[in-house]
Amino acid sequence: MEAFFSSLVSVAFHGVAYGMILYVISVGLSVTMGLMGFTNLAHGVFAMAGGYILCSALARFQMPFPLALALSFVLVAAASVVLERLLYSRLYGAAELEQVLFTIGLIFMSVAVARLVFGTLQQPVLLPEYLKGPFTILGREFPVYRVFLIVFSATMIAGLWLGVERTLWGAMVRAAVDNRAMAQSIGINTRRLFTITFAVGSGLAGLGGALGAEIVAIQPTYPFEQLVYFLIVVSVGGLGNLRGPFVAALLIGITDTACKYWVPQFGAFFIYAATICLLLWRPAGLFGSRA
């Protein structure tokens, strides 16, 4: 019985940690696609860029970890402003197919560029000593880095949720996405608003890629390989809000971990089966306000 309880604790912990990893690497997409309604399949490009910035800052410039994390947010956000002004803003009103084709093209280009600059091997993440090793909770040992991820992501979701659902900025973004012409006519500078929101979303993607780099390896094909996980989290969570992807990531993380722990021979199928069932039950996602 004690063994069962203790395995329950570890499944719960690892499940939450895995859910947080999924959430962290998808959080940027929940802003650009979930909130702004842009089918941004190139989300992984921003996440990968954040990961590369973190790895290089740690390995080549020996920066402290928190500074490297902040840098991955700032640099990716700044670069995304350029991309947004030059490319993305032209496609805000475009059909989904055009957005998909554009962002897929962006992925192909970024994969080639990343390979050219960083080579094909995965980047080592040189974590500081205080984030390494095990951490004891309830007599069981858990990896410190995962504890850190859980705490960090929980803070991030709280901040984001407050920002989008409880501030004027959030209200303006939601209004502008729903009806851009009307928002403009009541005096909202939607162009600037969208640029800022896109930069925040991309910056979060960069931060997520950097945070997840220790577990989800950073290498040139990252944007393609992880795409399916980003999309699962955002589509199961539902478009148009920020809570959805968080709950979805947690749900998938915990059930997937439980499945892999107790019935590993079926471990591979579960995440996909669960996605199909959830979407059949609620096509707009768990908290989707629009399909």
Next chain:
Amino acid sequence: MKISTSIGATLAAATLACTFPAAAQTVKIGLISSYSGPGAAQGDQIDKGVKLYMKLNADKLPPGVKVELITRDDTGANGDVAKRVAQELIVRDKVQILTGVVWTPNMAAIAPLTAEAKVPFISANAAGAKVVGMSPYVARLSFTLCQSAYPLGQWASKKYKRAYTAVSDFAPGHEAEGCFIRGFKEGGGEVIGSVRIPLANPDFVPFMQRIKDAKPDALFAFNPAGKQATAMMKAYGDLGMDKANIKYLGTGDITTDEELQGMGDAALGVITVHHYSAAAERPANKAFVAAYKKEYGADLNPGFMVVGAWDAMDAIYTAIRVQGGKIDPDKTMEIIKQYKNANSPRGPVSVDPETRDVINPEYLREVRKVGGKLANVELETITNAIKDPLKEFEKKK
């Protein structure tokens, strides 16, 4: 009239070519590797091995004979593409010898073509056991998984009583699992559990936690070389399994020389059996590693795929030399069946004339820090020449 003159001219040219084989001969070699896609890191290793060999060994060709290398991208584990590019190389570019290929399924797709077109294919990696038998024109100079997993199982059974196996869920993983278990059980060990992990798997922690809770003495792991192996190693370290006295064992694929630095200290103490380590002290290997670093950068180590490509090219160059640059497919295969090299970077390597598969040395290695960097330090030579044990088991049946 015109026709007969041109025939005459051709005949004259042909006679000339026969009498003076030294007159500028070009041997065309087709290299198929993964230059894009998820396996690009591995494909890159083969490319580097082939090109480094060609650059440093031009003097091993007979006078007047040149080698032209034509490269093609198979985009990853993708049999259809591999078959198409092999066909192009054979039909359009008229290559006389093929080499390369990271992936076993790609080699399986190409093998029937080599038999049809009579173009020898010398594999530089693709370790699946059965593919060499698919065509009389295929030979292999890389390795098979059983060559390392089986002796590792035998060795481990002397030191550990209870083992758990965790392998990637695809054919080579199943081979490694089967061979380790066979060796381990023959030595009296007990396998208390086995798990097969999907190839597309972002988080290894749940599997590893299950293994930790089962409390084995040793964990045998196999993942394809690359980020899967790194992620599993990290999960082993994160969960403190080394402190729980669970020894991490595997084939050399899990601690490849090129990826090792990215794995971090979790890899320290991991025991593997394999045919090649960049840290090996053999003079032939030291020269090889130095040449590699000079060409591609001091921070890079050659992995076993570079050596596979290097030895495949050495076999091909031997065949070219013996035939004076005139490639006959059947003669080429006869020469390659007799191929032996006591001074490969991996030590003595040869081809088994019966199966056309590689005969390898195998070393027991431990990951240690050498000069501040992680390295696969060779502890002892397990054997100087092992044939693929899987084929030997089948013979006994």
